[in-house]
Amino acid sequence: MSENSKKLKFVRIFLVAVLLWSSAVVLFPQLAIAGPAEKLYSKAKKSFYNLKSSAEKMSHRDQWLNTVDNFLEVYQSDPKSYPAYKAIYTVGKLYEGLYKVSKNSKDLNMALGYYGKLIQEFDREQLKDDALYRRGEIYFHKKHYALAEKEFEKIIRYFPKGDRVASARKRLQTTVALLPKPVQITPLNKVAKAPSRPVAKSQKNKTQGKPTSLITQLEKLSPVTGVEGEKVASLPSIAPIKPEAENKVPLVILDPGHGGKDFGARGKHGAIEKDLNLKISKKVKRILEKKYKLRVHLTRSDDTFIPLKERGPIANRMKADLFVSLHANAAKRQAAHGIETYYLGRGLSEQAKETAARENGELVYSIPDDQTQQILADLISNNKMNDSSRLAGRVQGYLYQKAKKRYKTVKNLGVKEGPFWVLHAANMPSILVEVGFVTNAKEEARLKDEKYLNLLAEAVARGIRDFLHENGPMI
Numbered sequence: 001m002s003e004n005s006k007k008l009k010f011v012r013i014f015l016v017a018v019l020l021w022s023s024a025v026v027l028f029p030q031l032a033i034a035g036p037a038e039k040l041y042s043k044a045k046k047s048f049y050n051l052k053s054s055a056e057k058m059s060h061r062d063q064w065l066n067t068v069d070n071f072l073e074v075y076q077s078d079p080k081s082y083p084a085y086k087a088i089y090t091v092g093k094l095y096e097g098l099y100k101v102s103k104n105s106k107d108l109n110m111a112l113g114y115y116g117k118l119i120q121e122f123d124r125e126q127l128k129d130d131a132l133y134r135r136g137e138i139y140f141h142k143k144h145y146a147l148a149e150k151e152f153e154k155i156i157r158y159f160p161k162g163d164r165v166a167s168a169r170k171r172l173q174t175t176v177a178l179l180p181k182p183v184q185i186t187p188l189n190k191v192a193k194a195p196s197r198p199v200a201k202s203q204k205n206k207t208q209g210k211p212t213s214l215i216t217q218l219e220k221l222s223p224v225t226g227v228e229g230e231k232v233a234s235l236p237s238i239a240p241i242k243p244e245a246e247n248k249v250p251l252v253i254l255d256p257g258h259g260g261k262d263f264g265a266r267g268k269h270g271a272i273e274k275d276l277n278l279k280i281s282k283k284v285k286r287i288l289e290k291k292y293k294l295r296v297h298l299t300r301s302d303d304t305f306i307p308l309k310e311r312g313p314i315a316n317r318m319k320a321d322l323f324v325s326l327h328a329n330a331a332k333r334q335a336a337h338g339i340e341t342y343y344l345g346r347g348l349s350e351q352a353k354e355t356a357a358r359e360n361g362e363l364v365y366s367i368p369d370d371q372t373q374q375i376l377a378d379l380i381s382n383n384k385m386n387d388s389s390r391l392a393g394r395v396q397g398y399l400y401q402k403a404k405k406r407y408k409t410v411k412n413l414g415v416k417e418g419p420f421w422v423l424h425a426a427n428m429p430s431i432l433v434e435v436g437f438v439t440n441a442k443e444e445a446r447l448k449d450e451k452y453l454n455l456l457a458e459a460v461a462r463g464i465r466d467f468l469h470e471n472g473p474m475i
Contacts, residue, residue, distance in 0.1 A: 037074055041083035044070035048090065064098040076416070079121070088118045089127045092134060108138050113385050120386045129155050129162040136171060145178045250468050251295040252288055253315040255325040255422065256281040257432075260305025265330030267444035273328045274303065276447055280435065281326050283457035284464075292465045312425025322391065322464060323430035325422050328447060329437045337440040338411030339403060341396040342432045343388035344424055345417020387429035389415065390470075395433060395463030402459040406452065409442075429467075433460060 047070045050057070057063040071094070074087035095111035098104075115131040122128075136151030152175060155168035256277040258264035264273030278300070285296045297318060299311050315323040329340070392415045403410040413434075423430045435456050436443040446452045 035078070035081075037078040037081040037083040040070070040074045040077055041087060044074055044087065044090075048094075058097075058101060061098065061102060064094060064101070068094050079414075082124070085118065085122050085124055085127065088114055088122075089131060092118070092131065096134065096138070105142070108142065112138055116386055117389070121389065125159070129159040129164040129168075132159075133164045133168060133171075136168070136175075140171070140175060145175050149175045149179065249293065249295050250321040251297065251318060252464055253297050253299060253318065253320040253323045253426075254281045254285055255299040255311050255323065257325055257327040257422075259300050259303055262305055265328060265438045267438035267447075268441065269444055269448075271328070271438045271444045271448055273330070273438055276328045276435075276438070276453075277326050278303070280453050280457055280460075283453060284324075284326070284460045287457055287461040288464065292461065294465070294468070308421050309425070311422050312427075312430070315426045315428060315430075320426075320428055321468065323423070323426040323428055324391075324395075324460070324464065325420075325430070325432040326460070327432060327434050329434040330439045331437060332439075334439055334441070337437050337443050338413040339396070339399050339436060340413035340434050341392040341399070341415050342418040342420060342423075342434070343385065343392045343415070344420060344430065345385065388423075388431055391429045391463070391467045392431045394467045395431060395460055398459035398463045398466075399433070399435070399456060402455050403452075406455060407446065 044067070047067045051063055051067050052058070068091055071087040071091050074081075075084040078084055092111045092114040095107045095114065099107040099111070112135055115135050118131045119128055132151050132155050136148045136155075139145070139148035139151060149172065152168040152172040155162065155164050156172070159165060256274070258274035258277060260274075262274065264277065266272055281298055282301075285298060288294045288296045297314075297320070299314050300306050311325070312323065329336075396412075396415050400410065400412040404412075418432070420432050423432060436447050438444045438447060
């Protein structure tokens with residue numbers, strides 16, 4: 001065989017090997033070269049097995065939460081990776097396991113939230129039917145049979161070839177059998193009548209064959225869906241109140257961070273965070289009202305001090321659709337720079353903890369860990385976590401796109417979870433936006449530029465508008 005033939009043969013073998021390896025990685029992502037997420041996942045798995053192998057460790061809540069933190073670090077390191085996908089599912093399983101020990105329903109709510117997070121955030125389908133099945137089982141355990149029914153039906157409808165479909169069909173039969181039956185109301189014309197005085201012939205002709213208005217209403221009653229999907233009978237009111245129009249204009253609460261005696265962060269060249277926050281909030285308000293025709297309210301419209309504990313409740317009292325807190329960032333390292341957006345969560349990265357500690361101020365040491373866990377459980381149980389995550393993603397995406405067009409060196413710090421007090425009290429999707437670091441000389445100069453603030457305001461407003469439009473039927 002000639003030298004050229006040998007080289008050609010080697011090249012062919014090499015190309016075939018590359019193709020086979022590429023196909024294997026696509027089909028089995030775990031075969032890819034280990035990166036940070038894979039290494040963290042390997043570490044998390046070890047902690048999982050250590051936990052499960054020790055009855056003593058499993059009896060302590062902090063041991064379970066330490067393992068949860070290990071898996072959440074995987075997600076934080078690379079939120080879209082395959083290890084992150086598996087990690088989020090495992091977090092759900094861990095909270096289910098913790099519930100068996102703690103008997104605390106908040107742990108089941110946490111499991112529900114993380115299974116929901118997997119379904120919402122990831123494109124991969126391998127574990128989605130499993131997550132739906134676990135959600136169905138949790139709802140069944142909590143005796144929310146109508147909600148359990150919906151989860152099992154989703155598996156049958158969307159994953160007909162999945163390995164959970166047979167189990168889902170079986171559980172669906174049991175669940176449907178336990179659903180409360182519609183209330184049966186006997187029409188008044190079938191109820192035995194009490195003896196009455198004879199009716200005059202002229203009066204009898206007027207009513208014969210024409211049931212009264214009340215009888216007509218009762219006979220036309222049909223079961224309707226009530227709270228949590230349970231079937232109940234709806235009695236008509238004499239003077240029904242007209243429901244609000246489905247396309248009511250959404251109300252957005254903008255929260256300019258800090259204010260009054262609370263200056264927030266300060267830059268070396270005169271930038272004061274509380275002033276920047278108010279300025280950009282007013283710009284966002286103007287765009288949302290004039291361009292997108294939304295209703296907007298500011299938690300403060302001047303240099304007023306409002307305690308953190310009072311900001312979220314303002315949005316609750318006004319029955320707002322969204323809560324967006326606007327801030328400028330700060331760090332001990334003057335080189336730190338970039339744009340990031342937070343939604344309420346545990347916040348495992350050092351930067352998230354540092355930012356939350358600064359924004360929480362004096363409250364940072366006043367929140368016991370068990371109270372923090374309860375806050376997060378309540379948050380996740382009503383799906384606010386998923387909505388807040390999507391809202392944060394929309395706003396962050398536009399912020400980075402807009403800023404990068406003007407300044408190529410802008411850093412995208414991404415969407416993150418963080419334990420921010422100002423977000424926990426709001427009952428609606430809520431985020432905290434950090435538009436840049438006043439402690440960084442370049443970003444401080446940008447944040448003092450009116451044109452740059454206009455650009456950032458446009459981005460925040462566009463993200464809010466897109467989220468509301470996707471969420472429907474509000475717009």
